[in-house]
Amino acid sequence: MDNKWVLQIQNVSKEYGGNSVLKGVNLSVKPGEIHALVGENGAGKSTLMNILFGMPVIHETGGFEGEIWLNGKKAGIESPKNAMEAGIGMVHQEFMLLPGFSVAENVKLNREPTKSNWFSKISGKKLETLDLHKMGADTRRALDRIEMTIDEWLPLVGMPVGHRQFVEIAREIDKADLSVLVLDEPTAVLTETEASNLLSVLKKLAESGIGVLFISHRLEEVYEIADTVTVLRDGEMIATMPKTETKLETIAEMMVGRKIKRLGTAESGRATDDGDILEITDLCVDMPGEYVNGANITVRRGEILGIGGLAGHGKLGIANGIMGLYPSSGTLICDGEEIPLNNAQSSLEAGLVFLSEDRRGVGLLLDESIEDNIALASMISKKNFLKRVGPLPISVLDRKSIREHADKMISLLEIKCTGPQQSVRRLSGGNQQKVCVAKAITMDPQVLLVSEPTRGIDVGAKERVLSMIKKLNREKGITVVMISSELQELRSMCDRIAIMYKGTICGVLDPDAPDAEFGFCMAGKGGIPSD
Amino acid sequence: MKERIRQNAVPVLFLCMCILGLLISGQNLRYVTQELISRLARNWFLVLSLIIPVTAGLGLNFAIVLGAMAGQVGLIVATHYKLPGLAGLITAVVLSIPIAVVLGISAGHVLNKARGREMITSMMLGFAANGIYQLVFLFMVGTVFPVKNPQIMLDNGVGLRGTIELKYCKYALDDLIRMKLFGIHIPLAPIIVVILLCLGIRWLYQTKLGQELRAVGQDMGVASVAGINVDRTRITAMVMSTVLAAIGQVIFLQNMGTMNTFNSHEQIGTVAIASLLVGGATVSRATVGQALIGTLLFQLLFIISPAAGQRLMGNAQIGEYFRVFIGYGIIGTALLIHSWERATSQRSASRQTRGKTLEGTGNN
Numbered sequence: 062m063d064n065k066w067v068l069q070i071q072n073v074s075k076e077y078g079g080n081s082v083l084k085g086v087n088l089s090v091k092p093g094e095i096h097a098l099v100g101e102n103g104a105g106k107s108t109l110m111n112i113l114f115g116m117p118v119i120h121e122t123g124g125f126e127g128e129i130w131l132n133g134k135k136a137g138i139e140s141p142k143n144a145m146e147a148g149i150g151m152v153h154q155e156f157m158l159l160p161g162f163s164v165a166e167n168v169k170l171n172r173e174p175t176k177s178n179w180f181s182k183i184s185g186k187k188l189e190t191l192d193l194h195k196m197g198a199d200t201r202r203a204l205d206r207i208e209m210t211i212d213e214w215l216p217l218v219g220m221p222v223g224h225r226q227f228v229e230i231a232r233e234i235d236k237a238d239l240s241v242l243v244l245d246e247p248t249a250v251l252t253e254t255e256a257s258n259l260l261s262v263l264k265k266l267a268e269s270g271i272g273v274l275f276i277s278h279r280l281e282e283v284y285e286i287a288d289t290v291t292v293l294r295d296g297e298m299i300a301t302m303p304k305t306e307t308k309l310e311t312i313a314e315m316m317v318g319r320k321i322k323r324l325g326t327a328e329s330g331r332a333t334d335d336g337d338i339l340e341i342t343d344l345c346v347d348m349p350g351e352y353v354n355g356a357n358i359t360v361r362r363g364e365i366l367g368i369g370g371l372a373g374h375g376k377l378g379i380a381n382g383i384m385g386l387y388p389s390s391g392t393l394i395c396d397g398e399e400i401p402l403n404n405a406q407s408s409l410e411a412g413l414v415f416l417s418e419d420r421r422g423v424g425l426l427l428d429e430s431i432e433d434n435i436a437l438a439s440m441i442s443k444k445n446f447l448k449r450v451g452p453l454p455i456s457v458l459d460r461k462s463i464r465e466h467a468d469k470m471i472s473l474l475e476i477k478c479t480g481p482q483q484s485v486r487r488l489s490g491g492n493q494q495k496v497c498v499a500k501a502i503t504m505d506p507q508v509l510l511v512s513e514p515t516r517g518i519d520v521g522a523k524e525r526v527l528s529m530i531k532k533l534n535r536e537k538g539i540t541v542v543m544i545s546s547e548l549q550e551l552r553s554m555c556d557r558i559a560i561m562y563k564g565t566i567c568g569v570l571d572p573d574a575p576d577a578e579f580g581f582c583m584a585g586k587g588g589i590p591s592d
Numbered sequence: 593m594k595e596r597i598r599q600n601a602v603p604v605l606f607l608c609m610c611i612l613g614l615l616i617s618g619q620n621l622r623y624v625t626q627e628l629i630s631r632l633a634r635n636w637f638l639v640l641s642l643i644i645p646v647t648a649g650l651g652l653n654f655a656i657v658l659g660a661m662a663g664q665v666g667l668i669v670a671t672h673y674k675l676p677g678l679a680g681l682i683t684a685v686v687l688s689i690p691i692a693v694v695l696g697i698s699a700g701h702v703l704n705k706a707r708g709r710e711m712i713t714s715m716m717l718g719f720a721a722n723g724i725y726q727l728v729f730l731f732m733v734g735t736v737f738p739v740k741n742p743q744i745m746l747d748n749g750v751g752l753r754g755t756i757e758l759k760y761c762k763y764a765l766d767d768l769i770r771m772k773l774f775g776i777h778i779p780l781a782p783i784i785v786v787i788l789l790c791l792g793i794r795w796l797y798q799t800k801l802g803q804e805l806r807a808v809g810q811d812m813g814v815a816s817v818a819g820i821n822v823d824r825t826r827i828t829a830m831v832m833s834t835v836l837a838a839i840g841q842v843i844f845l846q847n848m849g850t851m852n853t854f855n856s857h858e859q860i861g862t863v864a865i866a867s868l869l870v871g872g873a874t875v876s877r878a879t880v881g882q883a884l885i886g887t888l889l890f891q892l893l894f895i896i897s898p899a900a901g902q903r904l905m906g907n908a909q910i911g912e913y914f915r916v917f918i919g920y921g922i923i924g925t926a927l928l929i930h931s932w933e934r935a936t937s938q939r940s941a942s943r944q945t946r947g948k949t950l951e952g953t954g955n956n
């Protein structure tokens with residue numbers, strides 16, 4: 062075979078304990094091509110990427126069938142190390158970073174430039190000293206290539222999710238002999254601006270001859286940059302086609318196997334005048350990359366308030382600050398009572414529940430079952446799912462109601478699983494996210510703060526998650542604060558939309574306000590005059 | 593700031609206890625200083641040998657007992673051949689290193705099989721190795737190994753004596769460089785050796801290997817995806833620790849001058865670990881500074897507690913009990929806190945405060 066393809070996946074099949082998740086998949090990537098892989102949650106995309114990268118999960122669960130060819134040569138990929146040596150770079154769906162290390166240490170992990178010294182001459186390369194200067198310089202170069210300005214020696218701890226994602230990408234592009242770059246939902250945790258930066262980086266990389274294989278649930282971006290699109294459904298390859306020969310709607314339908322409803326706009330002018338439930342005054346939050354500098358806003362009882370704005374202007378900081386996850390100052394009044402800041406416990410006790418944007422491992426107990434994950438938090442905080450044993454003052458778990466509730470959630474949110482007892486670790490990324498949603502809404506909160514609720518969820522399920530939140534709001538009267546970087550999503554859901562600019566609220570708009578007004582607000586020229 | 597106080601709470605508490613004890617006991621300051629310096633010189637090396645496994649995520653290495661045994665084997669042989677002074681000492685070290693390497697490799701393999709239960713396993717390893725050690729030196733010397741040496745062996749010609757005079761290499765290192773300052777004898781050579789070791793450890797963490805050790809200590813999964821051979825790195829950490837413990841034990845015993853053939857190695861495990869913890873180290877984080885300061889405080893407590901007990905209760909034995917209690921108490925507490933932290937980090941994960949937990953693990 063010639064070098065027409067950098068990567069060929071031939072007839073690959075994979076079973077997880079008798080459950081067939083990939084069925085004879087073929088996929089080829091040319092040098093310089095951007096190849097998108099799309100499919101519903103649980104379609105098998107990550108599994109295919111794990112096979113490609115020789116991840117331990119694959120070999121621990123009985124390996125796979127089929128062949129992988131790289132640059133015209135058959136590759137036996139047994140471990141990530143093999144894959145790396147063969148020139149495959151991978152940005153995983155879960156973070157593969159060390160929180161205690163700095164950016165540079167993470168980027169150069171196990172590829173550190175070293176200087177030989179007296180000892181290393183005798184006992185070998187392992188004892189060579191790290192060339193910190195070169196580590197920093199290499200990292201700087203990689204960060205510059207993706208237009209990241211963060212300091213290369215900053216520790217990773219406390220860094221916002223978006224930045225971490227870029228660190229992962231920097232690590233991969235820093236590899237010199239990279240011939241295929243695989244990215245599993247790289248934009249899922251990014252805001253729109255960050256994502257579009259990333260896409261232009263990918264384009265540049267492809268121009269330099271690297272094959273790019275990437276997974277995404279954002280079909281617009283797939284449509285924007287991909288040369289070829291492959292659709293996977295239930296482990297089977299449905300189609301591979303050049304982008305020019307297809308339409309966005311067709312891709313979506315192929316993925317789900319049914320027609321998709323478009324998001325409408327919310328009915329505006331809904332009366333929600335039951336007074337204020339949350340009063341936020343002079344809130345400042347020290348969340349790196351998402352600072353809030355004196356935001357003031359009130360949330361009305363029973364409304365859905367949207368918070369939007371460009372990346373880095375603090376919309377994520379608001380929710381994280383309120384929940385006591387990052388150092389903050391100001392006052393927060395919930396239902397007439399002041400809640401101390403910087404105290405996660407007191408926010409929870411006040412009935413605030415947060416669905417974090419940090420969806421990669423968002424506080425799920427990975428080894429516990431789906432049903433327990435959904436029920437546990439609500440059991441602890443609300444004493445739900447417990448029943449009395451006769452007249453005794455002891456409560457025990459009400460297994461039956463836990464099961465019933467989990468079954469309901471699984472069918473409502475279409476969580477793809479073998480049953481409520483399956484462990485969460487064995488779910489695909491998007492389905493883990495759905496479990497998080499289920500868990501948050503099970504807690505019957507006073508106020509539900511949801512941050513980027515549909516990230517990483519496929520087009521079909523997106524609509525279900527959103528309508529679920531809406532239903533909760535309408536039927537149970539739960540107040541919702543929804544933070545999203547997808548304006549369309551906010552406009553379809555919210556009664557009012559606050560736009561953040563440079564850490565303050567720049568304006569509060571109606572969902573059916575003209576596009577131009579949103580644009581002005583995001584650029585800092587909204588209702589409140591900027592200084 | 594709060595974090596800082598919390599971090600240093602343990603050493604500060606012990607410092608207060610030491611000062612209080614010093615006042616109560618009313619001991620001669622010169623005596624205390626002399627005693628402290630010679631104890632530090634002999635103990636520091638052993639405590640420092642614990643640092644590498646902690647950073648590699650193996651926790652407190654109770655298996656340094658294995659290294660100590662290796663060191664004793666070296667010393668026994670050197671004494672048997674009546675090798676004097678430094679020559680004997682060097683022979684003991686040279687002999688003990690290959691034994692320590694083999695023991696370290698085996699211990700590393702076992703710990704790799706017992707992920708998540710490293711500490712209890714290393715403790716068990718210590719007990720098991722002790723059994724073999726006793727078997728060899730109580731029954732096999734003089735029978736399987738045809739050795740005759742009434743000075744170190746029991747009168748019936750089988751097995752070693754319970755205490756062996758190390759008369760040939762006593763003070764071999766201590767007296768290498770004689771120095772007196774304000775009438776206090778300072779064993780300069782062992783202190784220089786300790787300084788070299790500190791620099792060596794510092795330096796290790798600037799090398800590729802050091803970086804791998806730290807990476808494995810933080811997250812084995814991420815490290816292995818980055819292509820680091822996790823099992824091997826952990827074994828390397830164990831080997832280094834065991835070898836250092838062997839050398840440390842030789843330094844320790846040349847100062848003591850007598851060896852409790854069947855107990856010396858057992859004690860050093862608990863004493864060294866307690867010292868490290870007193871310095872403020874935890875199961876997952878330990879630094880050279882913590883080892884040095886911890887040893888200082890713990891040994892100081894050792895020196896003053898019998899006299900303080902005598903003054904306070906009219907019984908020196910009370911002080912003795914007290915320090916044993918402190919030693920085991922602090923180890924028990926550290927293990928308890930460790931398992932408690934693991935449990936709460938799981939629970940708080942279930943309460944959606946992952947951002948917080950992430951920060952917590954970074955700062956502690």
Ligand SMILES: Nc1ncnc2c1ncn2[C@@H]1O[C@H](COP(=O)(O)OP(=O)(O)OP(=O)(O)O)[C@@H](O)[C@H]1O
Nearest residue numbers: 077102103104105106107108487488489490491492
């Ligand atoms: N370790 C595992 N053990 C058993 N089954 C697993 C395991 N990992 C994944 N699966 C199953 O394999 C199927 C495919 O999962 P995969 O992670 O590849 O989906 P995906 O296409 O990446 O979805 P998403 O868009 O949600 O990330 C799912 O049904 C999932 O439940």
Ligand SMILES: [Mg+2]
Nearest residue numbers: 107154489490
């Ligand atoms: Mg996936």
